[in-house]
Amino acid sequence: MSILHILEKSEFTKSDIVQLLSLNDENVKILFKTAAKIKQDNIGNVVFLRGLIELSNICHKDCLYCGIRKSNALIHRYTLDESEVLSAIKFAYENKYGSVVIQSGEIANSGFISKIDRILKLAKEITNGEIGITLSCGEQSADTYQHWFESGAHRYLLRIESATEELYYKIHPHNQLHSWHERINALNNLKKIGYQVGTGVMVGLPFQNIEHLATDLLFMKEMNIDMCGMGPYIEHKDTPLYQYKNSILPLNERLFLSLKMIAILRIMMPEINIAATTALQAIDKIGREKAIQIGANILMPNITPGKYRNNYALYENKPCTDENAEDCKSCIDTRVHLIKHTIGYNAWGDSKHFLHKDKL
Numbered sequence: 324m325s326i327l328h329i330l331e332k333s334e335f336t337k338s339d340i341v342q343l344l345s346l347n348d349e350n351v352k353i354l355f356k357t358a359a360k361i362k363q364d365n366i367g368n369v370v371f372l373r374g375l376i377e378l379s380n381i382c383h384k385d386c387l388y389c390g391i392r393k394s395n396a397l398i399h400r401y402t403l404d405e406s407e408v409l410s411a412i413k414f415a416y417e418n419k420y421g422s423v424v425i426q427s428g429e430i431a432n433s434g435f436i437s438k439i440d441r442i443l444k445l446a447k448e449i450t451n452g453e454i455g456i457t458l459s460c461g462e463q464s465a466d467t468y469q470h471w472f473e474s475g476a477h478r479y480l481l482r483i484e485s486a487t488e489e490l491y492y493k494i495h496p497h498n499q500l501h502s503w504h505e506r507i508n509a510l511n512n513l514k515k516i517g518y519q520v521g522t523g524v525m526v527g528l529p530f531q532n533i534e535h536l537a538t539d540l541l542f543m544k545e546m547n548i549d550m551c552g553m554g555p556y557i558e559h560k561d562t563p564l565y566q567y568k569n570s571i572l573p574l575n576e577r578l579f580l581s582l583k584m585i586a587i588l589r590i591m592m593p594e595i596n597i598a599a600t601t602a603l604q605a606i607d608k609i610g611r612e613k614a615i616q617i618g619a620n621i622l623m624p625n626i627t628p629g630k631y632r633n634n635y636a637l638y639e640n641k642p643c644t645d646e647n648a649e650d651c652k653s654c655i656d657t658r659v660h661l662i663k664h665t666i667g668y669n670a671w672g673d674s675k676h677f678l679h680k681d682k683l
């Protein structure tokens with residue numbers, strides 16, 4: 324089937340998506356142009372910000388791709404104290420970011436759970452209830468999610484990492500702590516509670532093929548997600564998956580494939596929020612801008628205190644680790660304007676898809 328034929332359809336099949344993901348340099352332009360137009364028609368050219376706070380690199384999990392996995396003894400572990408988190412939130416608020424994302428290694432003890440709870444309440448207090456808060460703190464019990472929701476979090480990011488169970492267990496240990504079914508369960512719990520729910524995958528993993536990626540996009544559609552964060556997998560030398568580094572796609576092809584994933588998802592789900600992730604920028608200095616031009620609408624400038632950033636090393640060459648929040652702010656503004664977009668300051672920038680769900 325021709326690309327134009329596929330792009331006219333209201334629903335894509337798996338084989339349509341595989342065909343779109345296989346497009347080469349020349350004819351991919353039609354895909355990117357279509358996605359850009361759908362974005363413009365549905366959500367316009369506004370980019371919303373979420374100041375990213377990397378709360379802790381302590382994690383009880385051992386995902387085989389991640390540099391801060393429990394078994395990596397070579398990194399220095401840290402946790403921001405409450406006052407450091409609150410001053411980062413204050414920075415975001417005073418600089419009109421509108422929202423923050425609090426991200427962390429997965430910790431499920433009661434101390435961590437109540438620390439997040441206190442931070443949420445204080446964050447609302449010091450910003451007159453105005454700061455929007457997304458959490459990305461891994462799998463927690465339904466009770467914990469409920470608690471955090473009541474304390475002020477209203478969006479949650481939990482990547483499925485792969486919608487194919489078999490592939491999931493090739494990139495995670497296969498045990499109780501790393502359960503594909505539990506991950507899906509957690510996503511369903513978040514939805515039931517009322518969060519705007521985001522998920523996503525890494526692109527270009529060892530053992531991953533284009534069919535897996537097509538399955539991932541169909542999973543997102545079927546889960547009726549509100550937000551997505553996906554980007555290239557980037558190897559880290561102190562992780563088990565590093566041994567496959569010579570069998571995976573080169574970095575530039577992982578970037579290209581990630582951009583195609585974003586464009587196709589924008590066409591499939593015109594009103595969701597899609598993040599232009601940091602990993603895109605790790606491969607190409609203007610990777611995030613490229614993503615915005617073909618479908619993404621969210622940027623997450625890092626506002627973690629500079630001295631901790633080197634330790635939140637999920638993968639190699641993570642950008643902006645030598646900067647502070649103030650540097651990120653001026654840099655982001657210039658970058659967004661250069662691609663003829665504007666920043667939605669002082670706004671939560673909620674997922675339109677979520678806001679329109681009730682009316683369907």
Ligand code: SAM
Nearest residue numbers: 388389427428429459461482555556557637638
């Ligand atoms: N611990 C929480 C979790 O896993 O949901 C949140 C923090 S975790 C560091 C956030 C995301 O980083 C993961 O969902 C994963 O997709 C991504 N990530 C980890 N290692 C990566 C790598 N080597 N390359 C690209 N992304 C990676």
Ligand code: SF4
Nearest residue numbers: 382384386389392428
């Ligand atoms: Fe922990 Fe998240 Fe990294 Fe997995 S991806 S090891 S849960 S921080």
